[in-house]
Amino acid sequence: xxxxxxxxxxxxxxDGRIGVVHDVSFSVARGAVMGLVxxxxxxxxxxxxxxxxxxxxxxxxxxxSILFDGQxxxxxxxxxxxxxxxxxxxxIFQDPMMTLNPVLKVGTQMIETVRAHLKxxxxxxxxxxxxxxxLVGIPSPEERLxxxxxxxxxxxxxxxxxAIALLHEPDxxxxxxxxxxxxxxxxxxxxxxxxxxxxxxxxxxxxxxxDLSVVAGLADTIGVMYAGRIVEHGPVGQILRExxxxxxxxxxxxxxxAAGHGRRLRQIPGTTPSAARMxxxxxxxxxxxxxxxxxxxxPPEVRHNDTLLRCFHPQxxxxx
Amino acid sequence: MTTxxxxxxxVSKVFASRPGLxxxxxxxxxxxxxxxSVHALDDVSLSVGKGGIVGLVxxxxxxxxxxxxxxxxxxxxxxxxILHNGAELSTAAPAARRExxxxxxxIFQDPSSSLNPxxxxxxxxxEAPRVHGMAKGREVADxxxxxxxxxxxxxSVKxxxxxxxxxxxxxxxxIARAxxxxxxxxxxDESVxxxxxxxxxxxxxxxxxxxxxxxxxxxxxxxDLSVVRHISDRVAVMYxxxxxxxxxxxxxxxxxxxxxxxxxxxxxPELVPKRRSYGAIKGEIPSPLNPPSGCHFHPRCPFAMKxxxxxxxxxxxxxxxxxxxxHLND
Numbered sequence: 001x002x003x004x005x006x007x008x009x010x011x012x013x014x015d016g017r018i019g020v021v022h023d024v025s026f027s028v029a030r031g032a033v034m035g036l037v038x039x040x041x042x043x044x045x046x047x048x049x050x051x052x053x054x055x056x057x058x059x060x061x062x063x064x065s066i067l068f069d070g071q072x073x074x075x076x077x078x079x080x081x082x083x084x085x086x087x088x089x090x091x092i093f094q095d096p097m098m099t100l101n102p103v104l105k106v107g108t109q110m111i112e113t114v115r116a117h118l119k120x121x122x123x124x125x126x127x128x129x130x131x132x133x134x135l136v137g138i139p140s141p142e143e144r145l146x147x148x149x150x151x152x153x154x155x156x157x158x159x160x161x162x163a164i165a166l167l168h169e170p171d172x173x174x175x176x177x178x179x180x181x182x183x184x185x186x187x188x189x190x191x192x193x194x195x196x197x198x199x200x201x202x203x204x205x206x207x208x209x210x211d212l213s214v215v216a217g218l219a220d221t222i223g224v225m226y227a228g229r230i231v232e233h234g235p236v237g238q239i240l241r242e243x244x245x246x247x248x249x250x251x252x253x254x255x256x257x258a259a260g261h262g263r264r265l266r267q268i269p270g271t272t273p274s275a276a277r278m279x280x281x282x283x284x285x286x287x288x289x290x291x292x293x294x295x296x297x298x299p300p301e302v303r304h305n306d307t308l309l310r311c312f313h314p315q316x317x318x319x320x
Numbered sequence: 321m322t323t324x325x326x327x328x329x330x331v332s333k334v335f336a337s338r339p340g341l342x343x344x345x346x347x348x349x350x351x352x353x354x355x356x357s358v359h360a361l362d363d364v365s366l367s368v369g370k371g372g373i374v375g376l377v378x379x380x381x382x383x384x385x386x387x388x389x390x391x392x393x394x395x396x397x398x399x400x401x402i403l404h405n406g407a408e409l410s411t412a413a414p415a416a417r418r419e420x421x422x423x424x425x426x427i428f429q430d431p432s433s434s435l436n437p438x439x440x441x442x443x444x445x446x447e448a449p450r451v452h453g454m455a456k457g458r459e460v461a462d463x464x465x466x467x468x469x470x471x472x473x474x475x476s477v478k479x480x481x482x483x484x485x486x487x488x489x490x491x492x493x494x495i496a497r498a499x500x501x502x503x504x505x506x507x508x509d510e511s512v513x514x515x516x517x518x519x520x521x522x523x524x525x526x527x528x529x530x531x532x533x534x535x536x537x538x539x540x541x542x543x544d545l546s547v548v549r550h551i552s553d554r555v556a557v558m559y560x561x562x563x564x565x566x567x568x569x570x571x572x573x574x575x576x577x578x579x580x581x582x583x584x585x586x587x588x589p590e591l592v593p594k595r596r597s598y599g600a601i602k603g604e605i606p607s608p609l610n611p612p613s614g615c616h617f618h619p620r621c622p623f624a625m626k627x628x629x630x631x632x633x634x635x636x637x638x639x640x641x642x643x644x645x646x647h648l649n650d
Contacts, residue, residue: 039516153604154380183379183543186604188587210516213546213589240591254521255591256550261569264528265521265550271486272516 001204002051002172003027006064009046009055011275018275020046022228023064023301026221028172031202035215035236037251038225041272044208047225048174051206052091053081068172087117090165094177096157099164100149106133106160107145113167132163136193155186162193172204179214191218212251216240224248227273227283234307244304244314246288252319282311290315323406324367325505325537326391326424331400333361333386358608360386362561363400365635368505373531373538375552375569377545377584379605383561384541388507391539393421404505422452425498429510431490435482441468441493442478448501463500470533471496472526488519495526505537512547524551545588549573557581560608560616563635567642577644580617615647623648 009021021043028034038044049055051066053073066073068089073081093099101109110129111122118125126145133141136159149157158178165173175194179187195218198205207215215222216236223233224247232245243249253266270287273279279286281296288295290313299310336357339347346352360383368374378384389395391402393409402409404420412420428434435444446464449455455463465475471492482490491511498506508527512520528551530536542548548555549569556566557580565578576582603620606612612619618628627647635645 039518155604183605184545184584184587184589185379187589189602191589211589212517213591216591217589251517252591254518256521256524256544256546257591261550262528262553264525267521267525268518269522271488271519 001028001030001069002206003067004047004051004064005067007047007050007061007066008063009043009050010060010062012058012060013276015276019062020059020228020275021050024225024228024230025064025301026223026230026233028204028206030171030204031198032221033198033205033207033215033219035219035222036206036208036225037210037212037215037222039210039272041227041275042225043228044225045176048091048176048206048208051172051174052085052089053078054091083117086113086165086170087168088170089172089174090168090170092158092161092165092173092175092178094180096154096161097149099161100157102149105146105148106152110145110164110167113164117168128167129163132166133160135166135197136160136163137189138163155182155189158182158186158190159193162190166197169201170203172206174206174208176208177210180209180211187214194218212240213255224251227278228275229283229310230308231284231310232307233309238306242316242318244307244309244316245311246290246313246315247284249315249319250287322370324403325370325372325405326368326539327401327403327406328364328366328387328391329401329403331361331364331387331390331397331402332359333383333390333395334359334398356609359561359611360608361390361397364558364561364563365400366556366563366566368537368539370504371531371535371537372554373540373552375548375555376539376541376558377543377548377555378558380543381560381605381608382558383608384543384558385509387558388426388509388539388541392424392426392507393417394426418452422448422501423503424505424507425501425503427491427494427498427506427508427511429513431487431494431514432482434494435490435497437482440479440481441473441485444482444493445478445496445500448497452501454501464496467496467500468493470499470530472522486519488515488522491515491519491523492526495523495530499530499534504535505539507539507541509541510543511540513542513544520547527551545584557584560605560611562616562645563643564617564646565642565644566635567639567644571639571642575639575642577638577642577649578617578646579621579623579648581644583620615645 005025007021007024011018011020024047036044050061055061061074107129111125114125114128130141133144138144138159179190207218209215219236222236222239223230226247232248250268268287273283282299285291285295294312299312301308301310304314334357337355339355347354364387376384390397409420442464445467446460449463450460464478468475468478473492512523540552552569555569555572557564559580565581576585614630615628615633618624633645633647635643638644638649
C-alpha cells in the first residue's frame with residue numbers, strides 16, 4: 001500500500017544544506033505494522049512528516065518517491081494532499097496537545113474533522129465521533145464530547161487524539177512516539193487499543209519510537225534508523241534475536257535487562273553525530289567496535305536473507 | 321543492626337494552600353468550602369542501607385518525587401521523621417543540618433533546566449565546594465578536574481557553557497556537580513528518563529561504577545521498571561502517596577504480592593518478538609485531591625472486596641524482608 005523509494009529530505013540552514021534523511025526505502029502493506037526505531041535526531045520523525053506532506057521550508061524533500069496505492073504523493077497538489085490527509089492517512093503525535101485545540105470542545109473538533117472529508121449532518125458527525133471515542137475506550141463518550149482537552153488526563157487526551165485519527169478509518173496511520181510521555185500502565189492500554197484496531201480494520205501502521213521493547217510486541221517488521229539512514233531493516237524476530245548491524249546490537253545491549261542485574265550494560269561509546277558534522281563514510285564508524293578502513297566508504301544497502309543491511313561487517317550469531 | 325544511611329519514618333506530606341483573610345471569613349460564615357489539601361505522602365516508611373540502591377517506582381503523580389525531595393530536606397515533611405545516619409534532619413542544629421544536606425545530593429531529570437545556562441562548567445561544578453570552604457584557591461580547579469574526569473567529561477572543556485554539550489554530557493556535568501561536595505547519598509529523580517537508550521546505558525554504568533569507587537548509596541526514583549530492576553538492590557512501589565510493597569529486587573520481580581505491583585510488572589514491554597496482548601490494568605491513577613476511600617487501589621483492583629473500600633491496608637511483612645499492603649495477605 002505504501003511504498004517509499006530512496007526518500008531524501010534536506011534542510012537549509014545557515015551552515016548550508018544539511019541532509020536529514022538519506023535514501024530511505026521501505027513499504028507497508030495493509031494490516032501490517034512497521035516499527036521505525038532510532039534515537040533522537042536519527043530522522044525518524046522527519047520520515048513520518050514526509051509521508052504526511054508536512055515538510056515545510058526550510059525543509060525540502062529532495063529526492064525519491066512516496067507511493068501510496070501506486071500514486072506518488074510528492075507530485076500531489078496541496079488540495080489533493082489535503083483530501084488524503086486525515087482521511088486516508090492519519091498521524092498521531094507524541095504530544096496530544098499538538099493535535100487538539102485547547103479552546104474548543106472535543107466534540108466540536110471531532111465534528112469539524114468528520115465534516116471536512118464527508119458530507120453529512122452535524123448529528124451524523126456527532127454519532128460517528130461518539131463511536132470513535134467509545135472505540136478507544138473512553139468511558140461515557142456522549143458526555144465527554146462536551147469536555148475541553150484540559151479536562152482529560154494525559155492518557156485520555158492521547159486516546160482522543162487516536163480517536164480523531166480513526167474518524168475516517170484511514171488506510172494508514174503514522175504514530176510518532178504516542179506513548180513516550182505516558183506511564184507504563186497507560187502505554188499498555190493504548191497499545192492494546194491500537195493492536196485491536198489494526199487486527200479488526202486491517203489498517204497499515206507505522207510506529208515511530210526510540211524504544212525497541214515497545215515495538216517488539218507490536219510490529220511485524222522493524223527498521224532501525226541511524227543518522228538519517230535505515231541501517232537495518234527486517235522481520236521483527238530476526239532483528240531482535242540475530243541483529244547483524246553493530247548499532248542494532250549495541251542498542252539492544254544498552255537496554256536494562258540485557259545484562260544481568262547490577263552488571264555493567266554493554267554501552268555504545270560516544271554520542272550520535274549531529275547532521276551538520278557527519279563523519280565521512282559510515283556515520284556509525286566512530287562509535288563502532290567493528291570498524292575498519294573499509295568503513296570510510298559509505299556502505300551500500302545489501303540483502304542478507306530477509307534483512308536489508310548497510311554495513312561492511314555484518315555481525316553473525318544470536319545475541320545472548 | 322547497623323544504622324541505615326537514610327531512614328524515612330512514618331513521613332506524611334500535605335500540600336495545602338493557606339487561605340487568605342476573606343476566604344477564611346467566607347469559610348467561617350459557611351459561604352465557601354475550605355480548599356482541599358493534597359496528601360502527597362501518607363505515612364511512608366522506608367530505609368536505605370549504606371552502599372545500597374533502593375529503587376522507588378510508581379506512576380506519575382504517586383508522590384515519588386515528593387518523597388525524594390523530603391528525604392533531601394528540600395521540602396519539610398508535615399509529620400514523621402527523616403533520619404540521616406540515625407540523626408533527625410529537621411530538628412538538627414543549623415551546622416549539623418548543613419553537613420547532613422551536603423552529604424545528600426540530588427540528580428534531576430532534565431539536565432538542561434538544572435544547570436545554570438550562564439555559568440561555565442568549571443563554576444557550576446566548583447561553586448559549592450568553594451562556598452562551603454571545602455577547597456580554596458588553586459584546589460578548586462583541581463577538584464573540578466577530578467570530578468569531571470570521574471563523571472566522564474574531559475576536563476579540558478570546563479570553560480564551556482552547558483548549551484555546548486549534548487544531553488548525556490549535561491547529565492554527567494550534573495553528576496560531577498553533585499559529587500563535588502563529597503556526598504555519600506545520591507537521590508536520582510528520573511535521572512535517565514530523558515536520555516536516549518544508548519546514552520541511558522552509559523549513565524547507568526557510570527552510577528554503578530561510582531558506587532564501587534566512592535561507596536555511594538542511592539535512592540533511585542524512576543517510572544521505568546526495567547531500569548529499576550537493573551540497578552536496584554531493593555525496590556519500593558508507591559501508589560497515590562502510599563507505599564504498597566517493598567522487597568529485594570528479585571523478590572519483587574519474581575514473587576510480587578500486591579495486585580498493583582503484579583499489574584505494573586505485566587505491563588513492562590519486553591524484547592520478545594511476538595504479538596502479545598496488553599492491558600491488564602484498567603483505568604488511571606485517581607486524583608490525589610480526592611483519593612478513593614480505604615485502599616487507594618480498590619477501584620482498579622481485580623480482587624477488590626468490601627473491606628478494601630472501608631479499611632486502609634497496613635504495610636506489613638509477608639515474608640522476611642518483604643512488606644506489602646493488601647488485605648489479601650491476611
